Amino acid sequence: MRNKATKIILLIISGLILISCSLTKRVPDGKYLLEDNKIEVNGEKKNDEEIRDQLYQQPNSTTLIGVHTRLHLYNLAKPNADSSYRAWLERKPARHEFLTKLLSEKQVGRLGNSFIVSGLSNFFKKVGEPPVIVDEARVKKSRNRLFAYYYKKGYFRAKVGYKIDTVGNKKAVVNYDVITGDAYKIDSIKPLIESPLLDSLYVKAAPASLIKKGKNYQETDFIQERERLTTYFRNRGAYTFQQNYINYTIDTINTGHKANVELIVDNENVRQGDSTYIRPFKLYRISRVNIYTVNAASENQSIDSTTYGGFKIYSTGKLNYRPKAITDAIFITPGSMFSDERRVLTSRYLSNLRVFYYPSIQYVEDSTDVSGTSLISNIYLKPRERFRVNAAADFTHSNIQEFGIQGSLGLSVRNIFRGAEVLQLSTRGNIGSSRDNSIKDRSFFNILEYGADIKLTFPRIFFPLNTEKIIPKNMIPTTALSFGISRQQNIGLDKESFTGIFNYSWTPRPNRHTAKLDLFNIQYIRNVNPGNYFNVYSSSYNRLDDFAKEYRNQVPDAYFNSNNNLDPQEGTLLFIDDVKNGTITVAPGDEQSIRSIDERRKRLVENNLIVATNFTYTTTTRENINDKDFFIFKTKIEGAGNTLSLVSGLFNENKNASIENRTLFDVQYSxxxxxxxxxxxxxxxxxxxxxxxxxxxxxxxxxxxxxxxxxxxxxxxxxxxxxxxxxxxxxxxxxxxxxxxxxxxxxxxxxxxxxxxxxxxxxxxxxxxxxxxxxxxxxxxxxxxxxxxxxxxxxxxxxxxxxxxxxxxxxxxxxxxxxxxxxxxxxxxxxxxxxxxxxxxxxxxxxxxxxx
Missing domain, CATH: 2.40.160.50 (membrane protein fhac: a member of the omp85/tpsb transporter family)
Structure with missing residues (x-):
């Protein structure tokens, strides 16, 4: 046993040595493969990814067990497969002559670039990774970048050195040594804002500043503070303001590792013709909002216009929308201050209507205002096509259906009631083939499913009372009403179902929080073929059949089929009834098991009526699909049957009946x-x-x-x-x-x-x-x-x-x-x-x- 263990250990060690040697196969003489980067900061080893990412050269990637898989694949490729092929031809002239006669000189030349000769090598090069060769020029750039990294964190007197150490065969490790010194802290912040109006706004914005006294200097704080102030000013009327008007002066001379900050906001630089001049920034208000839309069927007709709620709406030909449907989506209102936030919200809401393409929102100065502080907002809307047909087909496979063909056909009608509503009609179907024993039809296509759905979406809360204070329109609320029917044949119990949903959805915070309320979520399921239960649920049938055979002397022969098994449709039910009424005597434990099988059968074959109300709230920190560091939290609460419990007593079927469970239309509701x-x-x-x-x-x-x-x-x-x-x-x-x-x-x-x-x-x-x-x-x-x-x-x-x-x-x-x-x-x-x-x-x- 000891000899076997020794051999295994030697084999592993030999394999590791061979793998290690093969890593440097493509490393030129006199060069070194980058084995590792080691970073020490103030004598402490650092392995933070953020710090390591500052380096221009990283070692070759590894798998979880430390194997350089991609480098090995690259090393398997021939450096120049075409040249090797040419050398192979020239070694034996007869070989070249033979191939030329068999093919042609041109084809022989092309063969060097074919998959047969170069394909595998090219594949290894593509999926592989070339060796990372230590480059001292890049090492120096990495050193400078490390210095810049710590400089931006307030270590203005940091020192960074490096050393390249060779290890083993053609390998090297680069050691970086960082001495940071003491960090500089913010000691004072002095605003120097030339425009009086912006100075007044800054006084209100200053308490939320990211640059605070006593805090370590961080360059990111200055960048984010510039962005914050720019957003703050532009959302309060500073239409012409840009980030480049904000600058900082930082004094660190003889301050004892303290930084004194001057926040400088310059006046506006205005270009007029070939000359420029300086003036204080103005805060602009919206004087007019013009909305332009196109009637696709009337592009060559005269312009029609109307006024609604202070908005001016223009259209080529007759306006196809109720004015309120458009103006409700616009947050740029006459008399309001210019605001980027209102512009973005307007774009989101108009796009969410799904009846227009992405809108164009433009601003021009109002020449009639002598103070020069008014803007006219022009909003251009291009309608989407009113009708859209969607068709799809696919092949399917499942554990029941060996082969299936499914298809769907849908029609979308936009602006159906002239209020930006969207009506969606769809039908779907599936035919399939199954050899499942529970399906008696042995023809090839013996499974059929079909259904239809209708959905109507309103771009607002559809409710008798005003909900603006609870769910304001800046949360982009929608109301949806949908109905659906479906039918299955030769699948299980052959279900028929009906669904009806009336729901509201809104976004309390854009791209962060979403809320959905199903005021009514109705589902009715009818089992068309309940007698097929024991053919479908074979586990329950097998257990029941075992019980019947165990008490065979008490069970009538009529309960069994020609295979001497319990008949799955009639015999099973008769056997259960006999056990429950005592005609067939079984052990108490077996009786309980048989009753449990019957209770599950009744539960699964009974028709279901579910009338539920549910609320779902989702919050996330995900920025976009490329974000790899985020969380999503979703919570849902649902209640069913409460509304029906209040009204079911009004129906005759529940009156004067000593029953424990109530029904509606002969269906026990959940x-x-x-x-x-x-x-x-x-x-x-x-x-x-x-x-x-x-x-x-x-x-x-x-x-x-x-x-x-x-x-x-x-x-x-x-x-x-x-x-x-x-x-x-x-x-x-x-x-x-x-x-x-x-x-x-x-x-x-x-x-x-x-x-x-x-x-x-x-x-x-x-x-x-x-x-x-x-x-x-x-x-x-x-x-x-x-x-x-x-x-x-x-x-x-x-x-x-x-x-x-x-x-x-x-x-x-x-x-x-x-x-x-x-x-x-x-x-x-x-x-x-x-x-x-x-x-x-x-x-x-x-x-x-x-x-x-």
Whole structure:
């Protein structure tokens, strides 16, 4: 055993030596591969990414285990594949002559640039990374940049040195030594503002200044303060003001590491013809607002105009919009001060209407104002096409549907009621092929789904009372009313569904916070073929069939089919009824199991009526799609059935009836309260590495008219966006072992983390870990294996780990994740860790874009 271990260690060491030597394969003699940059600041080693990013040369990239993958790939390429090919030809003239006769001289020449000869080398060069050779000129530039970095932080007397040390074969380490000295602190701030009006504004803006006495000098504070003051002035009438009018003078001579700051704001420099002159800045007001729009059908007609709320609206031909629909979107009003903020808000609101292209907003000085402090705002609106048709088709595949063709056809009608409303009509359909045993139709296309939707969007809050004080129009509110119907045939229980939603949405803070209120969210689901239940839910059927065979001597032969199995449509129900009424006597534990199977069947085949109200609030720090350091927090609360509980007593079907649960139109309506918290955080680790995490908590509590949560509103675990070591619906509840085909519950805890990194080019990798599960709580299920029973149930949290590969196509990402069951709570104690950590029990997930 000792000899084997020694051989393994020697093999590993030999491999590492070979890998190390191959790194310098393309390093020229007399040159050195940059092994590392080491930075010491005041004698302390620093490895901060922000400091290291100041250096012009960085070592070759590595994977998580420290292997220079891209450098190795580059070294595999031939430096000059075409020259090698030519040398190969010339070594044997007969070879060249043979190829010329077989092809031609021209084709033989082209062969050197073909994929056969150069393709693999070119590929390695493209995805690989050339060796980073130590360049002393760049080292000096890095030294100067480090000095500038600390200078901008107030270390005006910093000193930076460097030393290049060779290590091993053709390798070197660059050592940077930084002595910062003491930082300079702000001692005084003196404003020197020549324009009296701006001086008055500065007095009000000064308390929020980023430059404060006693604070370390930071160049970024001065840059941001210049931007802040410019924004402040321009939002209060300073139409002609620009950043370059703000300058600083900083005195550090004989001050004892203190900085005295003079904030200088110059007067306006005005150019008139070939000459220029200086004058104090003016603050401008808007005297008029002109709105220009085009009637596409009347481009050659005369200009029509109207006045509404102080706005002047011009149109070629008849105006196609109600004036209020346009003026409500405009925050630049006559009599208001010039403001960049109002201009941006106006552009956002007009674009959000979706009936105009991006607007053009221009300002000109009002020549009729002798004081020269008035502006005319001209807003140009170009209407989008009123009708738009969308058509799409796709091929699909799922675990039930081997092959499917789906398509959709939609029509959008803009400005349908002349108030900038948008009407959207759409139809969708899918035909597919399935060999599932629950589908009796054996023809090729034996699955059919179809549906239609209608949605009407209003660019305002549609409510009888005035909501301006609660949700002002600068939050860009919208109201949407939508209806949808759909039908499935030969899929499961052949569902029919109807949905109706009346909601409001608004943005309390642009690009940061969004709010959505579904005042009414109605869903009605009708199961057309409930008798097919045991054909679809095979796990429940198999358990029931086992019970029937165990008590075969009491079960009539008529309950079984020709295969001596319980008939899935009639025999199952007759067997359950006989057990419940005592005709067939079974053990108490078996009776409880059979009753549980029947209760689940009734729950899943019953029709659902859900009338809910929910509120969702989302906040984020994400700047744009390229932001790698941000968080997203989303919370949602939903209540269902309360409105129906108030009105259901008015219907005859609920009068004089001694029933526990009320119905509406012969359907028991659902009543529950549901809350969710969803938190996503991304950490930018630099050099194309990101740590992403997600935490989720959800709880739905039935009450009143319900003892369980509808299947469509419950939680499941597993899948490509959840715990990736389990397939969708195959994890939980609790430690039950996922006995059903589709396992769901009303409490969910989940946490995921993954380290994302670049492998080469557009190919990225990830190492991830997922923790989570679902449980039943506060509902009709009382089996301790299924339910959450306090902190002890946290032992039921499943843990999956794995690795993934993602290819970035710029506009979307294709994702492959391989998950392994690391801790499975369904197993017996003592065999939960790593017992299924193998490829046989792994799960391959394919997805589009990142999971969170």
């Amino acid at each position: 009543q529950y309260l549901k809350g969710e918290l969803d938190f996503i955080k991304h950490f930018d680790l630099r050099r194309n590495k990101v740590l992403a995490m997600r935490a989720f908590f959800g709880l739905a509590v039935p009450y009143g008219n319900s003892t369980s949560i509808p299947f469509t509103r419950s939680y499941f675990a597993g899948g490509s966006n959840d715990n990736r070591a389990w397939q969708s619906y195959s994890l939980g509840p609790g430690r039950s072992g996922s006995r059903n085909d589709f396992n769901e519950a009303n409490l969910k805890l989940a946490y995921s983390a993954e380290l994302r990194f670049n492998i080469f080019g557009q190919l990225n990798g990830a190492i991830f870990g997922d923790v989570g599960n679902i449980w039943n709580v506060f509902d009709e299920v009382d089996d301790p294996d299924y339910t959450f029973n306090g902190l002890s149930s946290l032992e039921d949290l499943a843990f999956g780990t794995g690795l993934g590969f993602r290819y970035d196509f710029n506009f979307f990402v294709v994702r492959f994740d391989l998950g392994f069951k690391t801790y499975n709570p369904a197993n017996d104690e003592g065999s939960r860790w790593f017992r299924e950590y193998n490829f046989a029990n792994s799960v391959l997930n394919v997805g589009i874009n990142y999971p969170f």
